[in-house]
Amino acid sequence: MERKNRTQGILALLLFLFCGEVHGQSIPAPTQDSTHTAFVRAIYSEALSAKQGHQWLSDLCATVGPRLACSPGDAAAVKWAKQTLDTLGFDTVYTQTVTGNTHWIRGDAWARAHSGGKKISLSIAALGGSESTPGGDKGKGLRAQVVEVLSFQELDDLAAAGKIKGKIVFYNRPMDPTYINTGSAYGRAVDQRWAGAMEASKHGAVAVLVRSMTLSLDDFPHTGVMSYGEEKNKIPAAGISTLDAEALHTLLAKDPTTEVSLLLGAHTVGTCTSYNVIAEWRGSDKLEEIVVAGGHLDSWDLGTGAQDDGAGSVQSMHALYLLKKLGYQPHRTHRVVLFANEEFGLVGGMHYAANALEKKEKHALAIESDGGSGSPRGFSFENEVARSALQKFQPYVAPYGLLSFSVGGSGADVGQLAGQGAFLAGLSVDTQRYFDYHHTAQDRIESIHPRELELGAAAMSALLYLFDAHSPIPSAP
Numbered sequence: 067m068e069r070k071n072r073t074q075g076i077l078a079l080l081l082f083l084f085c086g087e088v089h090g091q092s093i094p095a096p097t098q099d100s101t102h103t104a105f106v107r108a109i110y111s112e113a114l115s116a117k118q119g120h121q122w123l124s125d126l127c128a129t130v131g132p133r134l135a136c137s138p139g140d141a142a143a144v145k146w147a148k149q150t151l152d153t154l155g156f157d158t159v160y161t162q163t164v165t166g167n168t169h170w171i172r173g174d175a176w177a178r179a180h181s182g183g184k185k186i187s188l189s190i191a192a193l194g195g196s197e198s199t200p201g202g203d204k205g206k207g208l209r210a211q212v213v214e215v216l217s218f219q220e221l222d223d224l225a226a227a228g229k230i231k232g233k234i235v236f237y238n239r240p241m242d243p244t245y246i247n248t249g250s251a252y253g254r255a256v257d258q259r260w261a262g263a264m265e266a267s268k269h270g271a272v273a274v275l276v277r278s279m280t281l282s283l284d285d286f287p288h289t290g291v292m293s294y295g296e297e298k299n300k301i302p303a304a305g306i307s308t309l310d311a312e313a314l315h316t317l318l319a320k321d322p323t324t325e326v327s328l329l330l331g332a333h334t335v336g337t338c339t340s341y342n343v344i345a346e347w348r349g350s351d352k353l354e355e356i357v358v359a360g361g362h363l364d365s366w367d368l369g370t371g372a373q374d375d376g377a378g379s380v381q382s383m384h385a386l387y388l389l390k391k392l393g394y395q396p397h398r399t400h401r402v403v404l405f406a407n408e409e410f411g412l413v414g415g416m417h418y419a420a421n422a423l424e425k426k427e428k429h430a431l432a433i434e435s436d437g438g439s440g441s442p443r444g445f446s447f448e449n450e451v452a453r454s455a456l457q458k459f460q461p462y463v464a465p466y467g468l469l470s471f472s473v474g475g476s477g478a479d480v481g482q483l484a485g486q487g488a489f490l491a492g493l494s495v496d497t498q499r500y501f502d503y504h505h506t507a508q509d510r511i512e513s514i515h516p517r518e519l520e521l522g523a524a525a526m527s528a529l530l531y532l533f534d535a536h537s538p539i540p541s542a543p
């Protein structure tokens with residue numbers, strides 16, 4: 067999906083990640099309904115002993131692996147999800163056609179710095195949506211001097227001084243380590259990735275390198291979607307590992323004539339059709355009201371998408387399955403929704419929301435997990451109306467460490483339902499390690515802590531249960 071300018075769209079990429087600092091506090095337990103207290107305990111006991119979510123995620127990563135929209139893995143993931151959901155005893159499992167997905171091919175990628183008569187190889191990865199260097203995989207790439215900038219303002223100033231034309235622009239503003247919520251730090255650095263090529267091309271640059279979006283100093287380049295907006299001059303764009311960003315910075319400080327040679331084979335070949343995968347469990351007396359638990363099934367292609375968002379996908383499946391396994395009969399109709407193609411423009415989420423509107427479906431609550439499998443901390447809500455309506459359940463889940471009920475966005479996919487009357491929520495987790503893995507070759511099953519994964523599913527399940535079992539929602543538990 068293309069966007070018009072440097073800032074538009076970044077919010078949409080990052081809905082939950084912009085959520086504020088964790089500020090939930092333990093509050094004295096009010097009188098609680100012992101049935102609900104016991105059921106929440108049963109959810110946690112079942113989740114932590116059966117370890118079903120980790121089995122599913124291991125299987126998804128091993129048998130399907132990377133699943134970027136339009137890739138063979140994308141189709142395999144849809145098949146895997148449908149087959150797995152079919153075994154869980156819900157009423158129906160079906161797919162929803164999602165058209166207009168960008169079919170992007172990564173191709174080869176390499177870069178070398180040339181400085182003081184030496185060649186130094188750099189760890190890079192094409193950014194999603196980037197075009198190739200001249201001639202693509204079969205070409206010779208390009209070579210140019212490098213100009214380091216920390217902001218678009220600095221870029222504009224250097225361009226006004228005639229210093230950008232014909233150069234490779236190197237965006238090297240790090241994520242700010244002082245944020246406690248690393249998503250907030252990500253949100254304030256990712257404009258370089260999203261709009262870096264768009265802005266540099268306006269000034270005649272020939273390519274961009276973007277410091278990877280992580281607080282870790284390592285050798286893994288991070289990919290992620292970028293946009294050319296309305297720019298016709300589509301210059302190639304690559305992420306560079308933080309260690310090599312530091313190395314390039316040092317070279318440029320010593321020798322401002324340092325050049326980089328770069329080859330990217332990346333290109334877009336058209337669009338394809340993918341599918342949202344949906345399992346539906348019909349309610350009893352309020353079946354026209356819909357409750358959703360969701361994550362996105364697609365992933366970037368460098369790793370196997372265990373954290374982003376295999377974790378959220380299996381947690382959503384598990385959240386409903388736990389209720390079913392414990393013999394709960396919901397009042398409302400519940401769905402697991404595994405969204406197609408979040409990474410390349412929220413296409414599955416937008417299709418789901420448009421379809422709901424068209425069919426005049428009434429969504430009561432939708433919760434997404436798309437922040438990795440860190441230890442759960444609570445829930446982030448789309449707005450104050452949702453937070454204050456569900457805050458009353460906090461005493462039931464506080465003993466499980468879910469202290470934060472905050473306003474700060476829900477999830478990128480369920481957020482598309484905004485304006486349709488549903489309470490929208492996202493699972494809030496500890497984010498300290500998430501950007502070590504996010505969009506890299508490191509995003510693999512080995513990065514998942516099984517207990518933390520199951521705790522996330524239990525947290526979602528508990529909120530779904532409390533919401534549905536309190537019917538109508540009482541003013542206090």
Ligand SMILES: [Zn+2]
Nearest residue numbers: 374375408436
């Ligand atoms: Zn994600």
